[in-house]
Amino acid sequence: MxxxxxxxxxxxxxxxxxxxxxxxxxxxxxxxxxxxxxxxPSYGGAIIAILIGLVLLFAGAAGVKVLGLAIAAFGIFLIVKAxxxxxxxxxxxxxxxxxxxxxxxxxxxxxxxxxxxxxxxxx
Known part of the structure; x- marks a missing residue:
């Protein structure tokens, strides 16, 4: 067959x-x-990145704020691409x-x- x-x-x-x-x-x-x-999809890592980025953005000096913004943006990118x-x-x-x-x-x-x-x- x-x-x-x-x-x-x-x-x-x-x-x-x-x-x-x-x-x-x-x-x-x-x-x-x-x-x-x-x-x-799992959003755990992305949410943690956004939270860390926001903490650095609002609590840090000028250079740290840029880093915080970059980390938060990376977290948002991960959520969008998941x-x-x-x-x-x-x-x-x-x-x-x-x-x-x-x-x-x-x-x-x-x-x-x-x-x-x-x-x-x-x-």
Whole structure:
């Protein structure tokens, strides 16, 4: 029986028999369901940088104020650039596995759709 390819991208391939991510292969006959998990970005470091920058900005001498402004600006930059991480989670009889992670939500959506198509095709 030939393998039908449902999705292929660099490092990822979904067929009716296998789900290949980089160097890991998952047998589709063992997969019972799939889901997407979204992990929100962590802002802890950025908030600390902003707070330190503001303290230096309002409490320091002229040179320290410039440093404080730079640190606060860096913290704001980190918040703006932070992205949620999307995960493909595979369920099987032996538990669940986080098979693929990406900040590209559309890529993960496409992989999940292909995995669902492969599960339906399997019957």
């Amino acid at each position: 030939a393998e039908d390819v449902f999705y292929e991208a660099p490092g990822v391939k979904v067929t009716n028999a296998r789900f290949i991510v980089d160097n890991q292969t998952y047998a589709m006959n063992g997969v019972t369901s799939v889901k997407t998990l979204t992990i929100p 992205k949620a991480e999307h995960v493909v989670v595979l369920h099987s009889a032996s538990g669940e596995a986080q098979a693929l992670k990406s900040t590209d939500g559309q890529h993960i959506h496409d992989v999940i759709a292909a995995l669902n198509d492969a599960l339906v095709h399997r019957g």
